[in-house]
Amino acid sequence: MSGLGATLLSSALSIVMATVLGVLLGVALTYGWIGLRLAARLYVDVLRGIPLLVLILFTYYGLALFGVNVSAFWAGVIALGGFATAHVAENFRGAVSSIPSGQMEAAKSIGLPFVNRLRYVVLPQAFRRMLPPWVNTALEIVKGTTLLSIIGVVELLLASQQAMARNYMIIDFYLFTGLVYVAINFTLSRIGARLERRFTFARS
Amino acid sequence: MTDPILLQARGVTKSFGGVNVLKGIDLDVLQGQVVSLIGASGSGKTTFLRCVNLLEEHDGGEILLDGEPIGYRDQGGRRVRLSEARVSAQRARIGMVFQQFNLFPHLTASGNVTLGLTKVLGKSKAEAQEIAEHWLDRVGLSAHSARHPYELSGGQQQRVAIARAVAMQPRLLLFDEVTSALDPELVAEVLTVMRSLAESGMTMLLVSHEMLFVREVSDHVLFLEQGRVAVEGPPSQVFDQPENERLRSFLGRFHGLFGASSA
Numbered sequence: 506m507s508g509l510g511a512t513l514l515s516s517a518l519s520i521v522m523a524t525v526l527g528v529l530l531g532v533a534l535t536y537g538w539i540g541l542r543l544a545a546r547l548y549v550d551v552l553r554g555i556p557l558l559v560l561i562l563f564t565y566y567g568l569a570l571f572g573v574n575v576s577a578f579w580a581g582v583i584a585l586g587g588f589a590t591a592h593v594a595e596n597f598r599g600a601v602s603s604i605p606s607g608q609m610e611a612a613k614s615i616g617l618p619f620v621n622r623l624r625y626v627v628l629p630q631a632f633r634r635m636l637p638p639w640v641n642t643a644l645e646i647v648k649g650t651t652l653l654s655i656i657g658v659v660e661l662l663l664a665s666q667q668a669m670a671r672n673y674m675i676i677d678f679y680l681f682t683g684l685v686y687v688a689i690n691f692t693l694s695r696i697g698a699r700l701e702r703r704f705t706f707a708r709s
Numbered sequence: 710m711t712d713p714i715l716l717q718a719r720g721v722t723k724s725f726g727g728v729n730v731l732k733g734i735d736l737d738v739l740q741g742q743v744v745s746l747i748g749a750s751g752s753g754k755t756t757f758l759r760c761v762n763l764l765e766e767h768d769g770g771e772i773l774l775d776g777e778p779i780g781y782r783d784q785g786g787r788r789v790r791l792s793e794a795r796v797s798a799q800r801a802r803i804g805m806v807f808q809q810f811n812l813f814p815h816l817t818a819s820g821n822v823t824l825g826l827t828k829v830l831g832k833s834k835a836e837a838q839e840i841a842e843h844w845l846d847r848v849g850l851s852a853h854s855a856r857h858p859y860e861l862s863g864g865q866q867q868r869v870a871i872a873r874a875v876a877m878q879p880r881l882l883l884f885d886e887v888t889s890a891l892d893p894e895l896v897a898e899v900l901t902v903m904r905s906l907a908e909s910g911m912t913m914l915l916v917s918h919e920m921l922f923v924r925e926v927s928d929h930v931l932f933l934e935q936g937r938v939a940v941e942g943p944p945s946q947v948f949d950q951p952e953n954e955r956l957r958s959f960l961g962r963f964h965g966l967f968g969a970s971s972a
Binding site for chain 1: 764794797802803814815825829873874877
């Protein structure tokens with residue numbers, strides 16, 4: 506089970522990276538001045554358009570080409586995180602645009618400056634709306650870590666395959682591996698559901 | 710009148726995509742006065758109100774609060790927009806109550822009131838809480854301070870919104886058709902709160918279709934028509950002896966409440 510750690514760690518790192526960068530990119534996408542907004546839009550559209558596997562391979566070999574030497578593990582995290590960043594950014598934009606414009610106006614009218622309007626009025630409401638798609642993205646990331654086996658990261662899938670090569674218990678191992686992913690993702694979606702309940706402030 | 714001029718608008722213009730919504734509005738609000746804007750929809754009254762609070766930006770003319778230009782400064786004959794921080798500071802001195810309440814749904818009634826107190830005025834949590842309790846009590850909602858907006862009726866929400874605005878101790882309070890989204894039986898409770906604020910000396914600028922209320926509380930009434938002030942004067946003059954044809958027909962629509970309808 507040596508691969509489980511790599512799967513969990515690369516998932517967690519990618520999710521954290523995607524959440525932080527995705528929200529920042531989402532702010533740029535929603536409120537940035539025109540140049541920044543276009544750059545953010547370009548990033549989101551390009552990254553969402555590239556197959557994840559291509560992105561992982563490109564990051565792994567491409568970074569080396571630019572003289573940036575990162576391990577396969579970190580190349581994988583960057584690729585997964587970068588991919589999910591685009592999704593989180595787009596989810597953020599969607600969540601913000603579903604908040605009535607009167608919220609921003611009310612926040613303005615009590616004199617809150619921009620950063621505080623985001624922090625105390627827009628973000629709490631946006632996060633609640635982002636939660637379901639965010640859980641989705643997290644699940645995709647966990648499943649996406651299997652693709653890191655292609656560039657030689659010994660995560661859960663590759664570790665299982667290596668074990669199978671020794672004992673030929675193919676069905677058993679794939680079944681078991683699959684169940685481990687289900688267990689991880691089920692846990693994630695339970696956490697998501699709990700957060701959703703925790704942050705519900707309106708019956709709607 | 711010896712009261713100083715609190716708000717002064719001179720030749721305020723505003724257009725949306727080539728349509729001139731405001732064609733030069735002049736208006737003075739003295740300290741402690743209640744001034745009302747009436748007129749048909751599309752006459753520009755709400756747009757003007759929003760310009761005062763910089764939710765819209767006027768294209769020309771100037772709006773002065775305590776003699777200080779709102780939103781822009783003049784730099785060698787050129788209009789320069791003020792920084793975000795300056796604009797926010799100006800907004801903090803002007804309270805606004807909206808037609809749709811616009812309470813923050815993720816905060817309780819008291820959280821709605823304290824947000825500006827702590828984050829804008831820098832008051833301590835305890836002090837803000839005390840001020841919030843005071844104002845929620847003033848609007849008759851002390852029992853509801855821990856409730857979220859979705860647990861309150863429209864009239865209660867609007868009263869929280871008034872508490873939120875007035876707790877900031879603004880120089881001026883703006884009311885934008887604040888009873889228009891309420892069920893008829895809830896209108897009175899909101900008007901009662903507004904009346905008591907007016908009596909306490911709060912300077913208020915309101916846009917309203919509650920003509921009886923406007924006539925009762927206003928010191929000065931402006932009838933806007935197509936982006937201009939068509940008629941203005943004390944309520945007795947505007948409501949009881951309207952000479953302007955359009956004003957007469959406008960008032961006539963209010964169920965014969967005024968002498969104008971018989972004309």
